[in-house]
Amino acid sequence: MNHLSAGQTSGTSVDPLLSPFRLKKLEFRNRVISTSHASMLDESGMPLERYQRYHEEKARGGLAMTMIGGSAMTSPDSSWGGGQLNLSTDEIIPHLQSLARRIHQHGVAVMSQVSHLGRRATAYAGNWLPAIAPSRIRETRNRNFPKEMDEADIRRIIRDYASAAVRCREGGLDGVETVTGGHLIGQFLSPRTNKRSDSYGGSVENRARFGLMVHEAIRKAVGDDMIVGIRFAIDEGTDEGSDFDDCLALARLFEREGHVDFFNCIYGRMDTDLVLAEHNMPGMFQRSAPFLPQVAQFRKETRLPLLHAAGIRDVATARHAIRENIVDLIGMTRAHIADPEIVNKILRGEEERIRPCVGATYCLYKKVNCIHNPVSGRETTLSSTIDRAASPKRVVVVGGGPAGLEAARVSAERGHFVIMFEAGAKLGGQILVAASAAERRDLLGIVDWRVNELERLGVDVRLNTYADADTVLAEDPDVVVVATGGIPDMDWLEGSELCDSVWDLLTGALPGKDDILIYDGTGRQAAPSCALHLARQGKGVCIVTPDDALAVEMPYPERASFRKLLSELGIRTMVDVKLTKVVRRGNGLTAIFRNELTGAETSLVTSQVVIENGTIPVEEVFQDLRAGSANGGLSGVFFQDSSHDSLSVGSPNSGKFSLHRIGDAVSSRDIYSSIYEAYRLCSRL
Structure with missing residues (x-):
């Protein structure tokens, strides 16, 4: 299919994202997809209820295709120890059939990745089989020394690829894609990892041989009707590997053989945390859609339809990629973890209500929990649909940080009348401090989206108002949610009065001196x-x-990006030492440390000591309200204990209010914890 004609549509939709697209016999209702990723929601390699509900939520949201099975294993020796679909056994077929029915009923296509990890597999978990690769070259990230594949290995793995694709076909899926990049086919393609001197190494044709044989076997096994694509690295981004020209020559070989229906374009490598962060999964430290220019150049030189997903966080960027004919289908994978309703909101004229992906990469840390969508990955226990409460209540929320904002939003969606008190001049709480750092500025999207939602919902927001118990009680509340957050924890340290907090320095409340010691007691950002x-x-x-x-x-x-920048800026580091005391000596300060391994004491002279050790809960208003509350401030919902379910008390007829506290008003945690806690509480108020 010529990609220029493939981009033509029979409709007249003004929005290019909503135009249909045909790939062989498969009709996509629009151009927006979610690409394959490891959700870690499988159960022993099977896509059961949690896995299926996660993908069905995206299908309900209106996209054209959801792709499953990130790094789905074709062979028993392709395991990294868990979290992959196991396509090496027929046991998976009925589960795929169930998943396909659920997705197809919403008019959505579903494909799976089929892959062998090669040297990325582990020899020390799963089936405890040795990792294999074209050459005996260890991967830095996964740390295994692979066995160099012989002809028997090659024949076996090719058969396994074909068998895995057949299981996907029998499972009712619409197609499959293989992976180059750092996976086994890519390890053969790249001169960095392929040092063979036989017919599988050396020249472009030889390095492509294994991948071509895999696709030929897949095509023979599944027939011409099933879609077969390849997630294809268009440039490894290093002088040692395949550059753009080499990748283009490889791509033309795959096109010439005729067994591939599309290229899903990726950039770079994945053999260290840093290149994963900078190439395959660009996050907060990279600009939006960093590789679209390279994909546009690849488009000019190839003829197969193109897919692409890498840091496509917003609708405007996705729309640009389709309008300019850079790609045929645009992947908004992490954006759909943030908001699976992207397409439906576009269709309803509610584009401004799309919950933004802020690039925090939290979904890669606690897969697949979005930093500010608490439902993602919890579809079997939480609903994205917030039902109206049977009887509206007066809800007072104290504190306008992430926990308070979510509590107010969800309570208002339930139909309650909500009043929010915030002591500061702006909403956002600690996110405002975090977003003072250049790399983390996009976190403001978490705040801005909720502020807009509160305005839409008519929440009574009162800024510059310090709410004590009397202020709260004057509103005659049925429910009080205390989300007052915390303040920097400094009191534990002898000499803390000589120190400053990270908050003071980040926000510019205090100037930095010429020689500064920063103590990090959290390991956070x-x-x-x-x-x-x-x-x-x-x-x-x-x-x-x-x-x-x-x-x-x-x-x-x-983690990798921070460490790189710290190194580039020449910032000194000390690990395994606990700060125990700060004393003033002359015009400077002496910080005294204890080594966590040996107990030995050391000291460092500096002009300024800056402390980050989490927060102390601000709980005065909570404690003052406890005695007068119907539940004593106990929120049994968090423990799923019906015998202590405090949400059933504090009704308007009881004469008392129910009292709850959430977020850092309880203990020092993170943004996700605060928002999740607010959602699971207030969605039941």
């Missing part, structure tokens, strides 16, 4: 963000942590 912020001002910065490495409590893309 705040301290490294502050270090980068100050180093860019020309300050000398040393960051210290009691953990065995920096940034241990982050998604791996952020």
Whole structure:
């Protein structure tokens, strides 16, 4: 199919995203898809209820296709230890059939990735089989030394690919895609990982041989009607590997052989956390849609239909990619984790109500939980549809951070009359502090979306209002939700009065001095963000942590990106040391540490000590209200304990209010915890 004619539509829709597209006999109702990814929702490799409901939610949301089975294993020696669909056994077929029926009933196509990990597999979990690869070259990220494949291995794996594709066909799926990149076919294609001197190595034709044989076997096994594509690296982004020209030559070989129906374009490598973050799964540290220019160039040189998904976070960018004929189908995979209703909202004229993907990569850390969509990955226990309450109540929310914003939004969606008190001049709470860092500015989308929703829902928001117990009680509430957050935890440290908080430095409330020590007691984003912020001002910065490495409590893309930037800016680091005391000596400060491994004491002289050690709950109003509440402030809903289900008390006729606290008003946690807690509480009020 010529890609220029493929882009033509029979409709007259003004919005290119909503135009249909035909691929062989398969008709896509629009151009928006979700590509394959490892959701970790399978049960022993089977796509059961949780897995199916997760994908069905996207189908309900109106997209054209959802792709399942990120790194789905074709062979027993293609396991990384769990979290993959197991396409190496017929046991999966009835589950695929169930999933396909659920997706198809919404008019949506479904395909699966079929892949062998090669050297990316583990030898120390799953089936405990040795990893295999074209050559004995260890991958940095997955750390296995592979066995070099012989002819028997090659023949077996080719058969396994074909058998896996047949299981997908018998499971009722519309198609399959293989993967190059860092997976086995890509390991054969790349001169970085293929050092063979036989007919599978050396020249472009030889390096392509294994992949061509795989696709020939798949096509013979499934027939001409089933869609067969390839997730194809168009440039490895390194001098040692396949550059654009080499990848283009490889692509033309696949086109010439005629067994592939589309290219799903990816960029770069995936053999370290850093290149995964910068190439395959660009997050907060990369600009939106970073590889569209390279895909556009690939488009000019090839003829098969193209798919692409990499940092396509917003509808405007997706629309541009289709309008300019860069691709035929655009993947908004993480954007659909944030909001599976993207297409339906476009159709309803509610594009401004799409919950934005902010690129936080939380979904890669706690798969597939979105940092601000608490339903994603929990479709069997939470509903994205917020039903109206049988009897509206007066709900007072104290605090306008992420927990309070979500509590107010969900309560208002339930039909309750909601009043929100916020002590500050702006809504957002600690997100405003986090977004002071350049790399994390997009977190403001979490706040902005909810502020807009509160305006739409008519929530009574009262800024610059410090709400004490009397203020709350004056509103005659039926329900009070305390979401007052926390303040920096400094009191634990002897000499804390000599120190400043990360909040003060990030927001500019206090200036940074020339020589600064930052103590990171959490492993989260705040301290490294502050270090980068100050180093860019020309300050000398040393960051210290009691953990065995920096940034241990982050998604791996952020962890790698932070460490890279810290290194580039020459920021000194110390690990395995706990700050125990700060004393003033002369014009400077001496920070005293205890080594977490040996107990040895060391010290460091600096001009300023900045502390990040989580937060202390701000709980005064909660404690003042407890005695007068119907439930004593106990929220049994969080423990799923019906004997202590405090949501059943505090009705308007009881003469008392029910009281709850959520988020950092309970303990120091993260944005997701606050929003999830607010949702599961208030969706039942």
